[in-house]
Amino acid sequence: MLRGPAGLRAAALDRCHVRAELTGVVERDTELELGVAGALPDLGDLIAAGLEVHEVPVPEDVPTGLEADAPILVAPDLLVRPPWVPPLQGFAGIELVVPRGMAFGSGEHASTQAALRAMHAVWDDPASLADVGTGSGILALYAQRRGCPFVVACDVEEAAVRAARELLPGTVVVLGGPGDVPGPVAAVVANLSGAELHEVLADLLRLWDRRSFLILSGMRAGEEAGVRARLPGEPCRREAVGGFVALAYPPAAPSGR
Numbered sequence: 001m002l003r004g005p006a007g008l009r010a011a012a013l014d015r016c017h018v019r020a021e022l023t024g025v026v027e028r029d030t031e032l033e034l035g036v037a038g039a040l041p042d043l044g045d046l047i048a049a050g051l052e053v054h055e056v057p058v059p060e061d062v063p064t065g066l067e068a069d070a071p072i073l074v075a076p077d078l079l080v081r082p083p084w085v086p087p088l089q090g091f092a093g094i095e096l097v098v099p100r101g102m103a104f105g106s107g108e109h110a111s112t113q114a115a116l117r118a119m120h121a122v123w124d125d126p127a128s129l130a131d132v133g134t135g136s137g138i139l140a141l142y143a144q145r146r147g148c149p150f151v152v153a154c155d156v157e158e159a160a161v162r163a164a165r166e167l168l169p170g171t172v173v174v175l176g177g178p179g180d181v182p183g184p185v186a187a188v189v190a191n192l193s194g195a196e197l198h199e200v201l202a203d204l205l206r207l208w209d210r211r212s213f214l215i216l217s218g219m220r221a222g223e224e225a226g227v228r229a230r231l232p233g234e235p236c237r238r239e240a241v242g243g244f245v246a247l248a249y250p251p252a253a254p255s256g257r
């Protein structure tokens with residue numbers, strides 16, 4: 001049970017989503033009841049700031065509803081799993097461990113999988129990358145895992161920004177849209193709805209310096225033509241998963257002399 005100011009409870013919940021095996025959450029007006037398998041993460045700074053933590057042990061065999069969770073194989077050498085699912089035995093590819101928290105982007109949604117597949121297919125070691133609409137931070141995490149030296153992320157939802165900051169310590173996560181992100185950057189990835197993509201497309205194109213790829217995901221197949229019509233050239237890769245499409249645009253060709 002967590003009691004204290006709402007901001008401290010929210011920060012503790014975000015940390016538990018990322019750093020603990022959460023089995024349940026009940027939010028009340030002035031307190032938060034969490035089910036946690038195993039230990040709580042270090043909440044020392046929040047306790048010092050006024051958070052009260054009351055721990056009550058429960059029997060180990062109480063069903064949590066999470067027993068059926070399994071790793072999600074996005075590509076033969078790329079998987080996503082929540083922290084409470086054990087690693088897949090013998091798997092030698094890239095593993096992204098992402099909690100199923102308050103922000104979109106656990107790896108279950110088709111638009112996330114399409115975006116990840118497109119990133120995985122066209123990855124060319126960009127010097128910098130912006131993840132627009134980062135949600136949980138899953139696409140930025142992929143870039144970090146591939147060794148991208150400068151990753152920046154943004155989201156208009158505070159809960160997403162908090163979750164991404166927990167998942168990606170040390171990464172700049174901006175509360176705002178692509179126009180608020182420091183740039184330009186070599187690669188841009190945005191998993192947004194078709195309407196949201198249209199709204200921010202000019203800002204995405206300003207942010208992208210075309211040294212590496214641009215990936216737009218989250219549009220429905222019926223929205224694809226409208227998005228394509230506003231972009232320079234043709235995509236070099238198209239991934240479709242469960243009715244959602246991701247388009248990857250290549251870097252600008254080097255100017256020949």
Ligand SMILES: C[S@@+](CC[C@H](N)C(=O)[O-])C[C@H]1O[C@@H](n2cnc3c(N)ncnc32)[C@H](O)[C@@H]1O
Pocket residue numbers: 103104105106107109111112115132133134135136137138139154155156157160176177178191192193196200218
């Ligand atoms: C479909 S989710 C994608 C989350 C994650 N990137 C993924 O691929 O699973 C879209 C996210 O974009 C955010 N969003 C919507 N419009 C936005 C905008 N104009 N600028 C930045 N973020 C935005 C939403 O709050 C949401 O977290």
